[in-house]
Amino acid sequence: MPSNETTVTCPVCELPLYFKDESRKTLVCDSDHRFDAAKQGYFNFLTGKGTNFLEDTSAMVQARDAFQSRGHYAPLANKIAEIVRGHQESSSLDLLDAGAGTGYYLNRILGTSTATNHDALALDISRYAMRRAAKLPHTLALVWDVWRRLPSADASRDVVLNCFAPHNPAEFRRVLRDHGLCIVVTGEPDHLNEVIEPLDMLSVADGKLASLVEKFDANDFQLKHTEQLTYQMDLNTEDLYNLAFMGPAGHHLQPEELRNKVQYLGEQRVTASFGVHVFIPKA
Numbered sequence: 001m002p003s004n005e006t007t008v009t010c011p012v013c014e015l016p017l018y019f020k021d022e023s024r025k026t027l028v029c030d031s032d033h034r035f036d037a038a039k040q041g042y043f044n045f046l047t048g049k050g051t052n053f054l055e056d057t058s059a060m061v062q063a064r065d066a067f068q069s070r071g072h073y074a075p076l077a078n079k080i081a082e083i084v085r086g087h088q089e090s091s092s093l094d095l096l097d098a099g100a101g102t103g104y105y106l107n108r109i110l111g112t113s114t115a116t117n118h119d120a121l122a123l124d125i126s127r128y129a130m131r132r133a134a135k136l137p138h139t140l141a142l143v144w145d146v147w148r149r150l151p152s153a154d155a156s157r158d159v160v161l162n163c164f165a166p167h168n169p170a171e172f173r174r175v176l177r178d179h180g181l182c183i184v185v186t187g188e189p190d191h192l193n194e195v196i197e198p199l200d201m202l203s204v205a206d207g208k209l210a211s212l213v214e215k216f217d218a219n220d221f222q223l224k225h226t227e228q229l230t231y232q233m234d235l236n237t238e239d240l241y242n243l244a245f246m247g248p249a250g251h252h253l254q255p256e257e258l259r260n261k262v263q264y265l266g267e268q269r270v271t272a273s274f275g276v277h278v279f280i281p282k283a
């Protein structure tokens, strides 16, 4: 791909966007819509649009980064990367991570894939998350709401990843190639069950598999397979603090109160339990 081309489409008129010049700091389309990179390298496509969703705050994203960098979710990252490698058919791999957060899982896929060309889009409503994702190799980080039309052309992705984030199966299907994979990760009912109540966390368990499958089935997807990944994590008080703060409860938890609670609890053995659901387009 020539260096000024991208695989991103304009959120206003849907024409392809390309970099205005070598600095890669401005995206433009042929209708002259223009988007300048923030100084941290991400592009905010939601400017002026407003949105009903609360973005993850800087403190929440920092907590997620700190927790993930301690490796507690590495088995999940490895599982996702293994699924992608097992499916990889060509030398190029075009990815889209919807609700990417810091891009932790995307990074693992990019770091372990055997493809020689990579193109990744990380989408998230949080500017703070996209600041971090913008540092990943081969990745354009875009502030965007996954409930809207995704800024990617029809059939432009080999893999759509969607971990603990809102699902938009109609759009996932539109941007996915016919041979592609959509990997959806949800929390199982026993995920973090030892600490949800003592730390005032909100459960991330995402309803029943049947209703997830129904939503995807209605949008031309079939479930290829689903795997449950369950293991125990030994968490110190800092990990517990970050775990509580990085989740949806981070919007309302008071840091001081949370510090006291984790000190009182002390080190804990906590269950991690994920459902990894692999959807493919119907034949």
Ligand SMILES: C[S@@+](CC[C@H](N)C(=O)[O-])C[C@H]1O[C@@H](n2cnc3c(N)ncnc32)[C@H](O)[C@@H]1O
Pocket: 053, 054, 055, 056, 064, 098, 099, 100, 101, 102, 103, 104, 105, 123, 124, 125, 126, 129, 144, 145, 146, 147, 162, 163, 164, 165, 166, 247, 248
């Ligand atoms: C629980 S975090 C998961 C992040 C990442 N996938 C991970 O597992 O590390 C959920 C993410 O979804 C993002 N999010 C929530 N609503 C969104 C929306 N409507 N559009 C895009 N991102 C959204 C949040 O900002 C947050 O980064």
Ligand SMILES: [Zn+2]
Pocket: 010, 011, 012, 013, 014, 015, 029, 030, 031, 032, 033
């Ligand atoms: Zn445009």
